[in-house]
Amino acid sequence: MKNVINQIFIEIANELNITDSQRGAIRSAYNSVADWLNRNDSELNIYDVKIYSQGSMKLGTVIKPIENDDYDVDLVCQLNEKASSLQAEEVKQLVGNRLKQNQTYKKLLQQPEGKKCWTLNYCDNLNFHMDILPSIPLTTEDRRTYSDINYEFIESIKATNKKGEHNYEFFQTNPHGYAEWFKIRMMQYNQNLFERSAIESIPEYPYKTTLQMVIQLLKRHRDVVFINKQDIAPISIIITTLSAHAYNNEIDIVDAFKGIIDNLDKNIENVLGVKWVKNPVMSKENFANKWEKNLNLENAFYNWLKKVREDFEKLMSLTDLDKVIQKLYLMFTQKTVDRALNNLDGIDKLKSYIREASLPIVYSQKDLEYVPQKKPAPWPLPSWNTVKIKCQLVDNDDKYIGEYSSNSYSIDKNIGLNFYPETSIKKPYIARWQITNTGYEARINQCLRGDFEKSNIENGGRHEDTSYTGSHIVQCFILKNGQCKAKSKEFIVNIK
Numbered sequence: 001m002k003n004v005i006n007q008i009f010i011e012i013a014n015e016l017n018i019t020d021s022q023r024g025a026i027r028s029a030y031n032s033v034a035d036w037l038n039r040n041d042s043e044l045n046i047y048d049v050k051i052y053s054q055g056s057m058k059l060g061t062v063i064k065p066i067e068n069d070d071y072d073v074d075l076v077c078q079l080n081e082k083a084s085s086l087q088a089e090e091v092k093q094l095v096g097n098r099l100k101q102n103q104t105y106k107k108l109l110q111q112p113e114g115k116k117c118w119t120l121n122y123c124d125n126l127n128f129h130m131d132i133l134p135s136i137p138l139t140t141e142d143r144r145t146y147s148d149i150n151y152e153f154i155e156s157i158k159a160t161n162k163k164g165e166h167n168y169e170f171f172q173t174n175p176h177g178y179a180e181w182f183k184i185r186m187m188q189y190n191q192n193l194f195e196r197s198a199i200e201s202i203p204e205y206p207y208k209t210t211l212q213m214v215i216q217l218l219k220r221h222r223d224v225v226f227i228n229k230q231d232i233a234p235i236s237i238i239i240t241t242l243s244a245h246a247y248n249n250e251i252d253i254v255d256a257f258k259g260i261i262d263n264l265d266k267n268i269e270n271v272l273g274v275k276w277v278k279n280p281v282m283s284k285e286n287f288a289n290k291w292e293k294n295l296n297l298e299n300a301f302y303n304w305l306k307k308v309r310e311d312f313e314k315l316m317s318l319t320d321l322d323k324v325i326q327k328l329y330l331m332f333t334q335k336t337v338d339r340a341l342n343n344l345d346g347i348d349k350l351k352s353y354i355r356e357a358s359l360p361i362v363y364s365q366k367d368l369e370y371v372p373q374k375k376p377a378p379w380p381l382p383s384w385n386t387v388k389i390k391c392q393l394v395d396n397d398d399k400y401i402g403e404y405s406s407n408s409y410s411i412d413k414n415i416g417l418n419f420y421p422e423t424s425i426k427k428p429y430i431a432r433w434q435i436t437n438t439g440y441e442a443r444i445n446q447c448l449r450g451d452f453e454k455s456n457i458e459n460g461g462r463h464e465d466t467s468y469t470g471s472h473i474v475q476c477f478i479l480k481n482g483q484c485k486a487k488s489k490e491f492i493v494n495i496k
Contacts, residue, residue, distance in 0.1 A: 001319055003444045004350055006254045008324075011340035012332055013213035013253070016063040016220055018071075022128075026057070026073055029122060029130060034199040036102055037077055037095070037132075044098055047079035051199045054133070054175035056236055059182050060208060061215045065127070066223050066333060073130045074117075076175055078157060083136040088168035092118075092160040095134040115162045116171075135159040138172065156282060177281035185244035186211045210256045211247045215240055217257065220332050221308050232300040237287050238277050242267055245280075254316075261309050265302070321351055373450035374436040374473065379484040387476050387488035388422040407492035413466050417493065420461040421476045423486050430479040431460035439470025452477070466495045 018026070034051040037044060055074035056062040065071050077095050079086070086094075096118050099105045110119035110129070117131035135157040155177055158170035186209045208216075218239050226233035246263035250256035269276040274292050279285035291298040311331050318324045325347065328337045341347055393401040394416040404411065411417075421431050432452045442448050447468065457463045464474075472493045478486040 001321075001324065002254055002316065003441055004321065005315065005324065006252060007344060007444045007446075008328065008337070008340055008350075009217060009253045009257065010213065011343045012220075012328070012336055013208065013216045014343070015336050015339045016216045017208075018062055018064055022064075025122075026128060029120075029128075030073060030075060031199070033075065033099075033105070033120065033130060033132070036105070037098055038199055042098055044077075044079065044094060046081070047083045047094075048081040050076075050078040050080060052076050052078075052176070054179070056240075058175070058179050059240065060212045061219070061236070061240060063216050063219050063223075066220075066227065070122075070127045070129050073128055075130055075132045076135055076157070076159075077132055078135045078137065080137060084139050086136060088158075088160045088170045089166065091134045091136055092162065092168060095132065099132070113162065116160060133159050135173075136170075171285070172282055173285055174279065174282045178279065181280050182240070182244055185247055210251060210253050211244060213253055214247070214256050214260055215243050217332070218243060218260070218308065220336065221311070222304055224331065224333060225304050225307055226300070229300070232294075232296050234297075234301045234304055235287070238301070241277055241280065241287060258312065258316075261305070261312060264305055321347065371436055371438060371450070371473065373448040374434070375450045375452070377434075377477065377484065377487075378452070379477075379479070379482075381477075381484055381487055384486075385489045386423060386425075386486040387478055389474065389476055389488050389491045390420045390422055391474075391491065391493075392418045392420075394418055404493070406489070407471075407494065410494040410496045411466050412496055413469075415466045417464045417466065418457060418461055419464070419474055419476070419491070420459055421478060421488070423478050425478050425480060425485050428480075429460070429485070431455045431462075432477045432479060433462040434473075434475045434477070435462070435464060436473040436475075437468055437470065438472060439468060441468040442470060442472075466493070469495055471495075 030053065036042070038049045038051055039045070042049075052058075053074060054076055055072070057073055062071060079091060079094070083091065092113075096109075096113065099109060099118055099120075105120060108120040108122065110121050114131070117133045120130040120132070122128050122130065138156045138158055156172060156174040159173055161169050161171050163169055219236060222233055222239065242264045243260050245267040246260040247256060248259050250259055267277070268288070269278060274286075275288050275298055276286045277288040279287060288298070288301075291301075311327070315324065315327045315331070318327060325337065325341070341350070344350060389406070391404040391406075393404050393411070395401055396414075396416065398416065398418075401415070404417065419433065423429075433455065434450065434452050436450045437448050445468065453462070455462055460478075462474075462476075472495065474491040474493060476488040476491075477484050
């Protein structure tokens with residue numbers, strides 16, 4: 001059942017994503033506001049304005065609201081050149097005055113003025129609001145004061161905060177640095193997700209990472225638990241930061257979900273009796289700073305964490321799909337879960353997958369001759385099978401265990417397989433391996449494969465691990481001078 005829940009979790013996370021039309025409306029509104037603040041005729045122009053997104057839109061963890069609630073788009077308006085001498089109130093009012101010069105934005109501006117941001121309320125079918133945070137860079141003196149700043153992320157800023165009537169102050173934060181830290185926690189080391197320009201685009205995420213999807217699921221579970229108590233619900237930046245700390249590079253979303261909720265509170269510090277969720281790139285910023293004055297917020301977080309742990313434990317103990325679905329309804333709402341199930345062709349299709357998983361393995365070569373995911377070769381093939389595949393079983397340290405013959409006994413999972421081609425074709429040549437999985441587990445994990453892959457061990461060989469119950473097909477093709485000179489028979493691997 002774990003594999004089924006894993007796939008449903010993925011589809012629920014996909015369903016929580018905002019729609020293409022919503023994303024388009026947000027980008028249009030963001031670009032329009034950014035352009036207005038950054039125009040040459042703006043009085044802000046002398047400050048070399050930089051506009052960039054922050055928060056869940058930048059991190060790729062935004063979710064649809066449960067009902068008619070709106071969602072927020074966070075934008076930083078950073079004044080740079082000549083802004084270091086400005087006071088917090090001046091910075092806040094300069095940005096606000098520029099917004100009020102546009103009749104559309106003047107009507108959209110939330111009243112009264114927010115403590116940190118100027119807020120534009122988009123209504124009707126758009127259903128979101130935009131928080132615009134005025135800021136300036138840290139000065140050299142500020143950096144001396146905050147000497148413990150992680151200098152890997154030096155783009156720290158001072159943002160405005162209104163404490164009372166005509167009483168403004170700056171507070172230090174680091175949106176760019178946080179986004180880069182989060183990118184690393186997602187294990188996206190080689191992706192340049194975040195640009196730097198006068199007006200930066202909201203990042204695109206063609207494929208969501210496991211960490212992003214788990215955060216989306218946790219935020220939706222929070223929204224369900226606090227549907228009528230949103231004023232004490234754990235804030236997204238706390239859930240996101242603690243989840244990113246707890247993530248241990250799990251690929252499987254169920255494993256990642258469990259690992260994260262088991263360790264979610266491990267990075268909450270106690271500093272002189274005060275609970276801290278430290279900004280990982282600005283150690284003097286406490287994301288849980290409101291907990292000290294309102295104990296209900298701290299209690300709400302721990303009660304929610306206990307609830308999500310209990311819900312997940314109960315979910316994973318269920319063996320009947322109908323009961324699994326009912327539990328998912330309570331965790332993530334029926335509407336969201338039903339749409340996710342529709343993306344998986346419905347409950348009946350999932351039940352057929354589960355029945356398939358309980359059937360004995362098919363050993364007949366004839367039953368494996370017509371496998372739709374097994375792609376046709378892209379080159380003309382020779383008539384004869386003149387390559388023999390030698391297969392060795394190895395342990396996790398690549399230590400030899402024994403030989404394995406095609407379509408023989410069933411192997412346990414988590415065993416290594418080393419395949420080697422034996423051919424009369426003289427080297428140099430290129431070996432291409434077609435690995436085709438079958439069965440319920442491979443299908444539900446979207447790992448049926450069927451493409452032609454390169455060798456990944458010595459002598460043109462291919463290493464694979466036994467992961468999915470079923471009968472799987474391995475075939476080798478020998479290429480020389482761009483032509484296929486030899487091929488093997490289909491080698492069948494049976495896995496318990």
